[in-house]
Each structure stands twice: as C-alpha cells, then as structure tokens.
Amino acid sequence: MSFRMARRRVVNVVMLGATGVCAVMSVLALCFILGYLLWNGGHYLSWDFLTKLPTPVGQSGGGMANAIVGSGKILLIAAVTGIPVGLLAGVYLAEFGGNTMTFMVRYAADLLNGVPSIVTGIFAYTLVVLPFHEFSALAGGLALGIMVIPVVMRSTEDFLRAVPGTLLEGALALGTSRWRGIATVVVPAAFRGIATGILLSMARVAGETAPLLFTSFNNRYWSTGWMQPTASLPVMIFTYAISPYDDWQRQAWAAGFVLLMLVLLINICARALLLRGQPTGR
C-alpha cells in the first residue's frame, strides 16, 4: 500500500515537472526567436538598408527602401478596404442584426477567418490580376483587406456587446435617434476595444507573405501608383532568404528584424491599450 502511495507521489511530481517543462519550452521558443533575430538582424541593419534601393545581383550594399514603402502602401489599401467593412458589419451584428442574418454573417466571417492566406491570394489574383493583366499593389492590398475583415468584425461586435445597454437607453431617453445614440455613445464607449481589434488585425496581415507572392509580386525599383508590381518586406525576406547570395541573406535578416519589431510593437501597443481601457470599457 505504501509502495503504491509512493509511486503515485512520484508520478505526481514527475508529471507536474513535465508540464512545467512544456510551458517553459514554449516560452523559450519565443525568447530564442527574438534573441536570434535581434542578434543577427540588428547586426546587419544600417541606414543604407532603410533608405536605398536594392542593388543589382553581385553588387553588395543597397537596401529595401522600396519594400518598406511598398508594404506601407499595401497595408494602406488593406486598411481602407477591410476596416470599414469589418467595423460596420460588426455594428450591424451587435446593434441591428436579426437571427438568421446574424448567424449567416458570423458563419461567413468564421469561414473567411479560417481560409488559408494563400487561398485568399488566389482569390485576389482572379479578381484583380487576371482582368487587369498586371500584378499590382491593389491586388495585394485587397487580399490583405479580406483577411482583416473577420478579425475587425468579431472584435467590434464583442466590444459593442460589452457596453451596458443602459448607456444607449439613456441616450434614447434624452431624445436622440437610435443610430445617433449608437454612433455618439455606444461606439465611443467601446472605442479602445475596437481600436485594439483593428491594430491586431493590421499586425496580423503586416507579416503575411503568401497572398502577396502572386498579387503584388515584387519589384526591385520604386513602384509608382497602385497598379504596378510592388515590393513588400515579407516577400523580400522570402526572396532574399532562399537566394544563394550571402549579402542578400544578410539583408533578409535585417528585413526580418524590422518586420518582427513592427509586428510585435503593434501587438504590445494594442494589448496595452486594451488593459488601460478595461475599467472604463466595462
């Protein structure tokens, strides 16, 4: 009996330790990624990298200024196309929706959220690249915009629903119309949460590579306007990382460093915004 008890105790301690090891390993993975990129990427980061164009093959130096600007352009299109749709659809679900419509929209958003990003890329390709016969920033931005919609929609709906109904009723009692009450009282009350959702969605698509490969493609020079092939940081990282040139590989590290810092910074800001907003948001 006591042997059995001892065995149970040993199993207890061993398994508790094992779960702890699992948790620590998962956390260490992030620390390793961060550390390795910081070390390598920070090493190769330079002023030239941020301000110069890529040089021709075989010539060292140069940078990724066009890719940084290109990423900005693509993200701008994504924000302009994706955020309004997600926001207003979220408002509809939280404030106006009937039963069937709500179910259908939610289901569609869940589907959209689960679609592999490369499939979204194919979709944007068939919509924009095929008819216009040209890779373009517009196609890439549209692909990312589609990915933004479900994230913004769900967070908008959740945070609007968390606003106490008495707030809207108070506004209505003062004689405002319903939409005015929603626009001036309910949405501002949930503002921090909604902003967090928007920031997180942008952080998520900022690092997306797969849907850009055959929509915005790549470009070694500046792209003017919205209908030209456009370089972006993630695609540049991919192209340079699988290239056989040492210099390009170093630049891939530097670009990875810039991209990761950007994504993590937006993430941390978004979460900080939400934490600070908690007392007033509820």
Add this chain to the structure above:
Amino acid sequence: MAAGSRPPQAAANAKSFAARLRNGDEIAHLITLIFAALVCLIVGLLVFQLYRNSSVSRHQFGWTFFVSRAWDPVFGDFGALPFIYGTVVTSVLSLMIAVPLGVGGAIFLAEFAPPRLSDMLTFVVELLAAVPSVIFGLLGIFVVVPVMRTTVDPFLQKFLGYTPLFTGPIYGVGFLTAGVVLAIMIVPYILSVSREVLLAVPADQREAALGLGATRWEAIWQVVVPYAKTGILGSIFLALARALGETMAVTMVIGNDPKISASLLAPGYTIAAVIANEFTEATGKLYLQSLIELGLVLFIITVILNGLARLLILATTKGGTIQT
C-alpha cells in the same frame, strides 16, 4: 433589441417607419446591413471564383487528379497526390510534436502556475502566435535545417535507420524539418485555447477529486482533462487547420520535390508550397488552373476542419456553464 421593438398595428408601424426614416435609423440599419451582407458575398464569390477558375483542370482530369502522381508542366499532366501526401505527413508530424507540448503547457498554466505568472507566460506565448510565418521560415532555413542536417537526422538514422522512416540521404530539408518548424508555429494555438478550456472546468470537479484522496496529477489527468477533452480536441483541430494551410515556413524548409517517399528525411512538397512556388511561373491555362484546383482542395479541407473545431470548442464551453 428591446429598445427597437415595434408597435404591432400596421398603421402605427407605417407611421413610425416614416419617423424612423427621418431620424436616419432605417438608413443606418440599411448601410450596416449592406456591409454585413458584403461579408457573406465575399465568401460566396471566393468559392465561385476558385470553382470557375479551375474548370479546365477539373474537366481534364476529373477525380484522377486526386490519385495521380504526375506533375509534369511540360506535357501538361497534373496530379495532386504528392502534395496531398506531403501536406498530411507534415501536419501529422507537427501535431505529434505540438500536442504534448501545447496541452502539457496548458495544464501547467491553468492548474499550477500562480495566476500572474500564468497570465504573463500566456501573453508571451500569444506573441509567439503573432510572429509572421516568413520569420519562422527564415529561422528554419538558417537555424533548424543545419541542426537537422548535422545532428538530428544522422542521430535518428543511426538508431532508427532500420525502419523505412529514417532511410535515404540526408539533406536537412524534408518532411521532418517542416514538421518541426510547423510544430513551433502551432503550439501557441493549442496552448492558449486549451488553457481557456481548462480554466472553464468548474472548480468543484477538481475539488471533489482531491477530496477523494487523489493526488493533484490524478485529479487533473482523470477528472479535469477528460471533462475538457472536447475543447482540447477542438484546439487541436484549429491548430491542424493552421498547419495544413501554412505556406511560407513550409515552402522554405521542405525541399520542394513532388515525390512520395516513406522516409521522413526525404524532401517533399505540400499543397500550399506548390501554389506559392509555381503560381507566378505557371505557363498555360491548364497549369494555372491545376494550381487553383489545389487551392480549392485546400480551402475545402480547412473549412471542414475549422467547422469541426468550432463545434467542439462550443460544446465544451457551453456544456461547462450549463452543468455548473
């Protein structure tokens, strides 16, 4: 929607409709409705476009597309089998590594770690989920592949080389490497969702088990985990759907060779990777449409998996609240 309840009489209804129109309520309703409908429309259009733009390939190959091993752009003969095989193998491998890690970590964070430490570690793990996949690919090429080539693969071949799973020349890139990189990427999903599910298990369940004299581990493994098992399964399905659709990291470390080999050390190919690599180079309608049909296949698989995952997670969290 109590605030917007409408009077039953038709006359009053019509009048208040005009009033609401003046107020702008109906207009606001309509505008938001249009955008909500747009979300549904996009999904419908996505399916339609994938279906329509793969028609040539579908007619040419029919169902043999799924069992053919051919991938010959020159003669225009395409089959999906090597890619389906590669996708399944890498995903299963990644689950075999990530499930113990993720569920174990979730148990620790939900049951043992002090709440503040647990929140902090969860925050870090969720940041891991935010790291772009191309960054994982970058680390995969320059860190994981060399380690696999010089250390892990030779070790496995030395001790397990008598099985067909670890034979053949060692390149560093291959199914196993892709599985390892994928595992690192999906652990955060399993961990954070499983933790939520475990935290939703009512406290009296584990208190009852402890009260009967169970050790903490026995209480967790025999009572709490079985109670939460549908939700944990849901998190695994969610991670599986991610792994299947993951493109960049896999493309960079799998070796991109459309072959079916029993050895996990051999290079392979996945559906997402072949689309990423060959889409811009696809010359001719049939080639391009075969790739789009692969995209359609990937879409259908992930939709089914995501649906199952959501049902499972919903079932547990709802079941938990009803039974308390």
